[in-house]
Amino acid sequence: MPTEFPDHSDALAKLVGEPSGPVELSPEAVNSAMIRHWVEAMGDRNPVYLDREAARAAGYRDVIAPQTMLQAWIMKGLRHTLDLEAARAAGTVASNDANSTMMALFDDEGRTSVVATNCDQSYVRPLYLGDRLLVRSSIEAISDPKQTGLGHGRFATSLMEFFAVSNEVAERGVSAEELVSQAELVGTMRFRILKFRPGTGATAVVAKPPRPRPAITEDNAFYFEGLRAGELRIQHCTDCGTLRHPPLPGCGSCTSLNWDYVLSAGKGEIYSMVVNHYPQVPAFDYPLPIGLIQLDEGTRIVANLEGDPESWAIGQRVTAEIRALDDELSLPFFHHDDMQED
Amino acid sequence: MAVTASTIEVGLELPELSIPITRTLIVSTAIASRDYQDVHHDHVLAQQRGSKDIFMNILTTNGLVGRYVTDWSGPTGHLQEVNIRLGAPNYVGDTMVLTGQVASVEEADATSGRATVTVSIRGANGLGDHVTGTVRLTVSMGANS
Numbered sequence: 167m168p169t170e171f172p173d174h175s176d177a178l179a180k181l182v183g184e185p186s187g188p189v190e191l192s193p194e195a196v197n198s199a200m201i202r203h204w205v206e207a208m209g210d211r212n213p214v215y216l217d218r219e220a221a222r223a224a225g226y227r228d229v230i231a232p233q234t235m236l237q238a239w240i241m242k243g244l245r246h247t248l249d250l251e252a253a254r255a256a257g258t259v260a261s262n263d264a265n266s267t268m269m270a271l272f273d274d275e276g277r278t279s280v281v282a283t284n285c286d287q288s289y290v291r292p293l294y295l296g297d298r299l300l301v302r303s304s305i306e307a308i309s310d311p312k313q314t315g316l317g318h319g320r321f322a323t324s325l326m327e328f329f330a331v332s333n334e335v336a337e338r339g340v341s342a343e344e345l346v347s348q349a350e351l352v353g354t355m356r357f358r359i360l361k362f363r364p365g366t367g368a369t370a371v372v373a374k375p376p377r378p379r380p381a382i383t384e385d386n387a388f389y390f391e392g393l394r395a396g397e398l399r400i401q402h403c404t405d406c407g408t409l410r411h412p413p414l415p416g417c418g419s420c421t422s423l424n425w426d427y428v429l430s431a432g433k434g435e436i437y438s439m440v441v442n443h444y445p446q447v448p449a450f451d452y453p454l455p456i457g458l459i460q461l462d463e464g465t466r467i468v469a470n471l472e473g474d475p476e477s478w479a480i481g482q483r484v485t486a487e488i489r490a491l492d493d494e495l496s497l498p499f500f501h502h503d504d505m506q507e508d
Numbered sequence: 509m510a511v512t513a514s515t516i517e518v519g520l521e522l523p524e525l526s527i528p529i530t531r532t533l534i535v536s537t538a539i540a541s542r543d544y545q546d547v548h549h550d551h552v553l554a555q556q557r558g559s560k561d562i563f564m565n566i567l568t569t570n571g572l573v574g575r576y577v578t579d580w581s582g583p584t585g586h587l588q589e590v591n592i593r594l595g596a597p598n599y600v601g602d603t604m605v606l607t608g609q610v611a612s613v614e615e616a617d618a619t620s621g622r623a624t625v626t627v628s629i630r631g632a633n634g635l636g637d638h639v640t641g642t643v644r645l646t647v648s649m650g651a652n653s
Contacts, residue, residue: 200540207533207540208568210575214583224583225622225648233587234574237567241542248544285566286591445601446560 171276171363178271178320180310181280184264186303186324189342192239195333196231196297204235223340236328236353237287239299264305268322272361277319284323284358291352298336300329300346305358318464319362326355377449377491385414388427393496396488398430410464432486433503434461442476459484459500472501511581512622513616513649522580522608522627527572529564529602529633537568551600564598565578569631569639576606577627577643588624589644596635604638606631622646 194200201215213220214230219362221229231239293299298385306325311318329349336345382390389412392399400409405422437460441453455471455478471478471485483503490496527533539546542564546553553563570590578585598604608629616623624646631639 203540204571207536208571208575209527209533209569210578211585212575212578222585224587231575234567234570234590235541237570238541242534243542244544271595282566282594284591284593285570286589287570287588288589292586 172274173311175310176437178268181264181268181271181305182308184305186265186305187261187263188344189300189302190240190242191336191342191345192301193243193300194239195336196239196295196299196491198229198295200238201229201231201235204232204238208232217293224328226292228294230294231297233289233292233353234287235293236289237301237326237355239293240301240328249357265303265324268305268308269361272320272322273431275310275320276363277317277361279319279364280319281316281320281360281362282357283360284356284474286356287353288355289353292349293330293352296333297334297352300331300342300349302327302329302346313366314360314362316360316368317362317364317367319360321358321360323356323358326357327330328353337464340436375449377495377497378447379495390495392429393488393498394490396496398432398468398486398488398498399427400430400461400463401425402428409463409465411467426465430461430463430486431467432461432488432498432501434459434467434484434486436460436471436478436480436482436484437466438480439471439478441478457484459486467498469497470499472499477502511585511647513613513625513647516613516625517649518609518610518612518621520610522576522610522629524556525576525579525606527604527606529560529598529600529604531600532563533596534564534568534600537571538565541565541567541571542609544568559597560597561600563600564638566594569594569598572604572606573629573631573639573641573643576608576629577645580608580627581625581645581647584648585645586622586647587643587645590641591643592639592641595637595640596633598633598634598638602633602635604631604633608643616649617646620646621649623649 167267205215214224214226214231218229303324303326307323309321311320329346330352331345331349389399401413402409403417403422404424404426406420408417408419436457439456441455443453446452453475455475456470457471459467459469484500485503486498486500488496488498535549536623547557548562551562562579573592574587574590595650608627611628612626614624627643629641629643
């Protein structure tokens with residue numbers, strides 16, 4: 167349905183080049199405690215981040231921070247995150263910086279969904295222990311509206327410039343804005359997002375992947391062929407008459423290799439069951455109730471149970487419905503036996 | 509053995525690195541990067557927000573891509589740039605397989621004796637490409653320089 171959204175191109179153009187917010191000073195100087203957390207979490211065994219001798223042997227003047235930690239130094243941490251969440255919950259977020267204005271304009275254009283698309287970091291020099299970082303962020307670019315795979319949207323690029331001062335300089339009580347003017351550029355980061363209108367992309371309707379294929383062998387092919395023909399087949403020993411499932415080459419009772427099959431009426435009861443919540447595989451719907459069904463013919467079969475997982479219990483009567491999932495695969499699904507009166 | 513400019517040529521493939529995306533990895537890396545957004549540590553809230561589980565934060569993708577390249581180059585490889593394009597999320601239970609290839613090798617700088625190498629990287633998971641991009645690093649010229 168065509169919805170008319172305003173076009174804020176002019177207002178957005180005025181934001182390009184504007185600071186996203188105030189200059190921020192990192193709460194801590196570059197330190198080995200944070201470095202150790204990082205390299206252990208990342209599984210990074212490069213010794214130059216913790217071992218001075220190794221760092222010198224590798225051509226650095228001292229231990230360095232992992233280059234990719236650049237932004238981690240200026241992250242504001244848990245307290246800030248919790249405060250922000252509390253303010254949001256109380257509806258008291260009052261930001262009027264350029265970044266908030268830009269996001270609000272995007273939202274007003276109907277582009278309420280966001281996805282990060284690119285992150286480009288460039289390092290001017292390594293960071294050493296004791297470096298105190300400052301970051302100056304600005305809006306570098308806002309694209310014209312574009313049709314993307316995700317939806318109709320605009321790209322916005324933020325530029326973050328990272329500067330370093332010594333810890334002593336940082337603690338002189340000068341404002342962060344003033345510190346930047348005396349600081350050395352140590353790296354940059356460009357962060358690009360796409361703000362788009364949900365449901366307007368080529369992939370707006372994501373097709374569910376097909377159900378995983380069973381391993382079909384000479385022994386069990388008759389069973390799956392039967393399902394495709396709308397039949398629930400049970401393997402039958404032609405020597406002693408014992409029924410068996412799942413399909414096997416030989417009879418467990420008399421060891422005969424001779425067999426054919428009989429047709430199940432598709433009625434039975436729940437011998438056992440489980441409701442699968444996790445891990446979730448995209449081909450299935452969750453919660454996923456799975457039953458071990460005792461068929462009236464005597465064999466047991468594992469199959470999906472239909473409907474509300476809460477409605478199922480051991481001992482309940484069930485009826486099979488054979489359903490074609492696609493051209494290749496048909497499977498039995500069991501639902502409550504509504505006719506049951508006993 | 510450290511990789512040096514004399515042993516690198518365009519097209520050279522980096523050894524593959526397979527990273528199991530465990531809950532511990534996602535949570536510990538998010539916290540190590542001081543990213544406390546709930547979608548990176550609380551699966552209940554992540555699901556309420558429409559994700560199927562917690563997923564890796566972007567800074568961690570940067571970190572793992574950087575690590576992948578220095579695992580190959582050795583400590584004498586100095587990272588200059590990490591440029592990444594983001595795709596399918598890294599959810600718990602998936603595996604990200606990092607692959608890479610040398611895209612270019614520049615003339616060594618006469619003063620520093622170091623050459624700049626560009627590596628194309630790709631990190632694929634069960635949903636598709638989690639990350640593609642390029643990493644630029646400098647390496648030393650090697651024993652004969």
